[in-house]
Amino acid sequence: MPAHTIHPASAPLTGRIAVPGDKSISHRALMFAGLAVGRSTISGLLEGEDVLATAAAMRAFGAHVERGDEGTWIVEGAGLGSLLDPAGALDMGNSGTSTRLLMGLVASHGIHATFIGDASLSRRPMERVMTPLARMGADISASPGGTLPLMMRGALPAVPIRYRLPVPSAQVKSAVLLAGLNTPGITQVIEPVATRDHTERMLEGFGARLEIDEEDGAGGKERVIGVHGEADLAPLDVTVPGDPSAAAFFMVAASIVPGSDLAIENVGMNPTRAGLVEALRAMGADITETNPREVGGEPVADLRVRHAALSGADIDPALAPAMIDEFPALFVAAAFAQGTTTTAGLEELRVKESDRLAAMAAALTLAGARVTEREDGLVIHGTGGDPLPGTPKGAAVATRLDHRIAMSMAVAGLASREGVTLDDAAPIATSFPGFMNLLEQAALETPL
Known part of the structure; x- marks a missing residue:
């Protein structure tokens, strides 16, 4: 250009x-609606390229996602635990949020997925997400430096973990919590510094059971978020601010x-x-x-x-x-x-x-x-x-x-x-x- x-x-x-x-909320609304059983509607969705990459990925996993009249999006969920193997590589474009959160979804489903992206995204490190998801049992093979293209096969069943974030990251927190949705038991993330909490708020809206507490850490109070696995997500009508x-x-x-x-x-x-x-x-x-x-x-x-x-x-x-x-x-x-x-x-x-x-x-x-x-x-x-x-x-x-x-x-x-x-x-x-x-x-x- x-x-x-x-x-x-x-x-x-x-x-x-x-x-x-809101881009962060738009990504999550599409993902969670795609994991619910039934029809969700999303109003005010950001229709930028990053969010459309998430929509395309959820279709590849088996959800029905379409734009309705007057900009309202309609999602018929594939159902948690029922994601399909994508027919081809998932092109994430420039979206780090799409990539890292969807890696969390794949991690606890017994499916195989390949993530690719544009030149900018392909330089961004993915190790911070790979580390906890590998602990949960996912098999991940990335390009040198922990970058895209990246292939992974999810574990079924995955193993619940208690993971302390080494650096504040809402994307890493969200990836682990999303992996925990389809993992038996309780998966916990410990936040020494609170990060954006859209995932927690919206997961509860879709019916997931979360436990959010505080405990003493080396630097003071730390936030502990636990998600109960093998959840049943219900459809929800979402208005994106x-x-x-x-x-x-x-x-x-x-x-x-x-x-x-x-x-x-x-x-x-x-x-x-x-x-x-x-x-x-x-x-x-x-x-x-x-x-x-x-x-x-x-x-x-x-x-x-x-x-x-x-x-x-x-x-x-x-x-x-x-x-x-x-x-x-x-x-x-x-x-x-x-x-x-x-x-x-x-x-x-x-x-x-x-x-x-x-x-x-x-x-x-x-x-x-x-x-x-x-x-x-x-x-x-x-x-x-x-x-x-x-x-x-x-x-x-x-x-x-x-x-x-x-x-x-x-x-x-x-x-x-x-x-x-x-x-x-x-x-x-x-x-x-x-x-x-x-x-x-x-x-x-x-x-x-």
């Missing part, structure tokens, strides 16, 4: 917008484009995902939650974000699990703050769709920001609210096949003098189709 330039905003971001459905990771880009855009006053509707406010709101508020952002409510077991609110003078801050590393995907957007906010923003404890960002620390350091530097890259974070010296210069003529940000790098730097372009050019905007479609159109819409809306 040719380079794409995001020009400076010609007007403030105003009016009301709605972001696509707006994705806070998608809303993140508009929260930052409205904060840094002068005069902006933007309402973002129906945003999931799960406390394990709301770290960016806390971090931006610590920097002086003007973000108000209105109409708080619960949708499908998840807290939801509308957010009103107004332009504000941001100040640099030391971001608490403890916030990282609750905003790990939102750091690229936060780095952009920091580039426009008064003073210095320091982040640490972000080694996880080096093994995302790209090395997001290196990618964002290079991208922001190219656009004129002052950035120091450290092993576990970035130090960003802000402009004090002045526009960034933008990318030099003939130069383009290397998005590295990473949708969040592309979207973050698009937001930076709105508050630049000369615009920001991306080498490729195509990766945005993996998680947020219509992102560019929505950015333009927000700049053309009638003020609130």
Whole structure:
């Protein structure tokens, strides 16, 4: 795809917008509905490439998955314990979530599956999921470095385990819990640091029996999640809230484009995902939650974000699990703050769709920001609210096949003098189709 330039905003971001459905919840809704016996409906599903890869995989496992009228998805489950051998390799595209969670499903079914992905996903490590699933009895053969392509045969029956996460990871936790669904006995995951809990909330909604407790660990209280195996999942009608990771880009855009006053509707406010709101508020952002409510077991609110003078801050590393995907957007906010923003404890960002620390350091530097890259974070010296210069003529940000790098730097372009050019905007479609159109819409809306 040719380079794409995001020009400076010609007007403030105003009016009301709605972001696509939450990607994490969309993945899980398709998987769990595909394991239930009976018909589930899913409203508000994110129809990006990553989620569609999950839908295709569940069809390959024997579930009937189709898009109904007006965007509602209908799933007739294959039934837990009744998954079929896929006829061919499962192409996960760019979706690490699909890959790791579906590996959990395969691990406790006596089926064989091969996982493949695009160039970016094929560089991402899978050992962190392979290790506990192998302990449960799964036979896994990966490419050198523990990457895709990867072949596995599930164990039937699998062995329940008690597994302590060596690093915080909702994907690893979820993979083990999903393997535990079809495993006799109780499978437990111990979390020294709490991660997003969409899996636990939704599994209980589908009828799984979970036990969630706390116990004393070396570093304090640890969360213990146990799932009772050989579960019977019942169908459920799911309404997917707006994705806070998608809303993140508009929260930052409205904060840094002068005069902006933007309402973002129906945003999931799960406390394990709301770290960016806390971090931006610590920097002086003007973000108000209105109409708080619960949708499908998840807290939801509308957010009103107004332009504000941001100040640099030391971001608490403890916030990282609750905003790990939102750091690229936060780095952009920091580039426009008064003073210095320091982040640490972000080694996880080096093994995302790209090395997001290196990618964002290079991208922001190219656009004129002052950035120091450290092993576990970035130090960003802000402009004090002045526009960034933008990318030099003939130069383009290397998005590295990473949708969040592309979207973050698009937001930076709105508050630049000369615009920001991306080498490729195509990766945005993996998680947020219509992102560019929505950015333009927000700049053309009638003020609130």
